[in-house]
Amino acid sequence: MKLDLLYEFQPKIGPYDEPFPYGQKKAEQATYDEAIAEIRFADTLGFNTVWCVEHHFRDGRSACPSNEVVLGALSTITENLRLGFGVSLMPPGFQHPARVAEKVATVDVLSHGRVEWGTGRSTPMEQLAFGVPADDRSRDMWREAVEFVVAAWTQESLSWDSDLITFPERKQCPKPYQDPHPPAWLAAASAPSAVAAGKLGFGLLSFALMQPVEVMADVINQYRAAQLEAEIEGIQPLTKVRNDRVGAYTLVHCVDDWDTAVHDYLWDSISWWYRHLAEFTLQWEAPNLTPEEQAEVFPLLQGILAGEVDVQNYIDQDMIVVGTPEQCLEKIIRYDEAGVDQLLCYVQFGRVPHEQVLRSLELLGTQVIPELEKRGHRVDARAALAG
Numbered sequence: 298m299k300l301d302l303l304y305e306f307q308p309k310i311g312p313y314d315e316p317f318p319y320g321q322k323k324a325e326q327a328t329y330d331e332a333i334a335e336i337r338f339a340d341t342l343g344f345n346t347v348w349c350v351e352h353h354f355r356d357g358r359s360a361c362p363s364n365e366v367v368l369g370a371l372s373t374i375t376e377n378l379r380l381g382f383g384v385s386l387m388p389p390g391f392q393h394p395a396r397v398a399e400k401v402a403t404v405d406v407l408s409h410g411r412v413e414w415g416t417g418r419s420t421p422m423e424q425l426a427f428g429v430p431a432d433d434r435s436r437d438m439w440r441e442a443v444e445f446v447v448a449a450w451t452q453e454s455l456s457w458d459s460d461l462i463t464f465p466e467r468k469q470c471p472k473p474y475q476d477p478h479p480p481a482w483l484a485a486a487s488a489p490s491a492v493a494a495g496k497l498g499f500g501l502l503s504f505a506l507m508q509p510v511e512v513m514a515d516v517i518n519q520y521r522a523a524q525l526e527a528e529i530e531g532i533q534p535l536t537k538v539r540n541d542r543v544g545a546y547t548l549v550h551c552v553d554d555w556d557t558a559v560h561d562y563l564w565d566s567i568s569w570w571y572r573h574l575a576e577f578t579l580q581w582e583a584p585n586l587t588p589e590e591q592a593e594v595f596p597l598l599q600g601i602l603a604g605e606v607d608v609q610n611y612i613d614q615d616m617i618v619v620g621t622p623e624q625c626l627e628k629i630i631r632y633d634e635a636g637v638d639q640l641l642c643y644v645q646f647g648r649v650p651h652e653q654v655l656r657s658l659e660l661l662g663t664q665v666i667p668e669l670e671k672r673g674h675r676v677d678a679r680a681a682l683a684g
Contacts, residue, residue, distance in 0.1 A: 566647025
């Protein structure tokens with residue numbers, strides 16, 4: 298398994314000492330400064346990929362709506378890390394697919410071929426703000442937008458005329474550095490989406506934050522089965538690059554002294570992260586869900602808000618990876634055994650101080666990654682692309 302990083306660029310938690318907007322501005326600016334320093338450091342430690350999200354209107358949770366800008370900047374100050382779009386929101390409305398083709402290709406050129414292209418549809422709160430339907434119609438929008446981007450990258454010129462996209466003949470430039478284009482991924486929050494990723498030749502971006510590892514392992518098995526089914530049936534990938542890797546993200550923090558970290562900041566940071574997730578979902582996402590979906594999600598989120606879900610439960614079920622290097626390695630190996638190829642370490646969360654994030658990265662890089670390297674890897678992105 299490879300260790301990656303995932304950044305949402307979460308500002309430090311308010312309320313702030315200064316009135317709006319000055320407290321918010323300072324928190325957001327500090328988050329970027331700290332993240333850039335952390336990613337520069339991680340570039341020297343053997344981490345594989347840094348993924349930057351595209352989120353909109355997520356006050357207090359994510360200040361990163363323009364991941365192509367961040368990744369473009371990172372391309373000039375890193376040498377080893379691959380640069381992941383985590384993800385590009387594809388349904389037109391968010392952005393024209395011609396713009397996606399331009400943005401992703403430009404970062405690939407700047408980084409000399411280090412891009413991983415994650416794709417997704419987002420959630421109702423963001424979809425509705427941009428005029429994207431918050432139902433299954435967005436699946437077809439995602440698919441057609443991906444087809445458009447791949448055509449723009451691989452054809453000398455293209456035109457498009459459909460119910461969704463009308464586009465006159467143009468020549469897209471620059472073309473991607475990687476030939477024929479960067480490997481594509483699909484963010485999947487459900488088993489059906491994971492199956493779709495497998496059938497269409499996409500890497501799978503999943504998460505462990507709300508499910509035990511064994512549940513995630515079952516989803517990965519369904520993804521692998523869909524890959525095999527597509528191969529047997531001769532189904533061609535949706536893109537020109539078949540990607541069969543699995544990435545999963547969760548909170549990760551490695552410490553020298555467990556008791557001190559728990560007392561000073563760690564327990565509070567984990568509790569805040571889950572509580573804020575529940576509050577945000579109930580306020581902004583739940584009103585857009587069907588009654589059946591609300592009935593499914595409400596009990597768990599209400600339990601988190603009521604303090605009925607103990608942080609220790611997330612740790613015991615390895616839904617998050619926290620502890621000493623030895624404890625973290627043991628948990629990470631469970632993800633490896635579940636079929637995860639790349640663990641996306643969400644390191645900048647809650648009230649975790651910047652200095653402790655740097656120390657966590659150092660411990661992961663010097664004590665955990667070497668042990669993972671000894672185990673070997675099912676697939677190496679660089680070797681696969683070179684081949």
